[in-house]
Amino acid sequence: MNTLLERVQAVLSTTPERWQRLVSTLPDDLLTRVPMTGEWSALNCxxxxxxxxxxxxxxxxxxFLAGQDFEAYDPRKPHPDLDAQHPEQLAVAFAQQRRESLVLLGQVRDDDLERTVQHPQFGTVTLAQLLHTWAAHDLMHTVQAERALMQPFMLNCGPWRSFFRDHEIAIQKQES
Structure with a gap:
């Protein structure tokens, strides 16, 4: 099997487990805490x-598999059905959806990776690029969630706070 496929499957298979662990052990107020106006809470992620x-x-x-070009996707589109669910319900739904996605991913063969379609914003893209993006997207939003969760701890760790300056969301936004 292709190294890319193995790595993507590895990342995609671990994300639901991480989320199930987070939502089953952390209190809701920490999961829903918005670290700064305009930023996402862990729950939003x-x-x-x-x-x-x-x-x-x-x-x-x-x-890609059907050779059809992409339609636009709006990541800011509201989803009231998601807002109404408890974090543990969301994690269970995510795990179920991900299991189905991993079955789909199991259909990919090495020669499929060079398939191309047209993206409405980026032009010609390959399946390999989509798979890289999918894994990076998982990791990015998990890190983003963990950064949100870190904020109240970092802000209250006294003299050790200097060790965490690179992760303070408010400071980064002000300096940018």
């Missing part, structure tokens, strides 16, 4: 990952 798992990556994956 999970909601977005579930939305992307339902309506973005598998849809685009199937488009």
């Amino acid at each position: 999970l909601q977005h990952l579930l939305d992307a798992e339902r309506s973005l990556f598998p849809v685009r994956f199937r488009a």
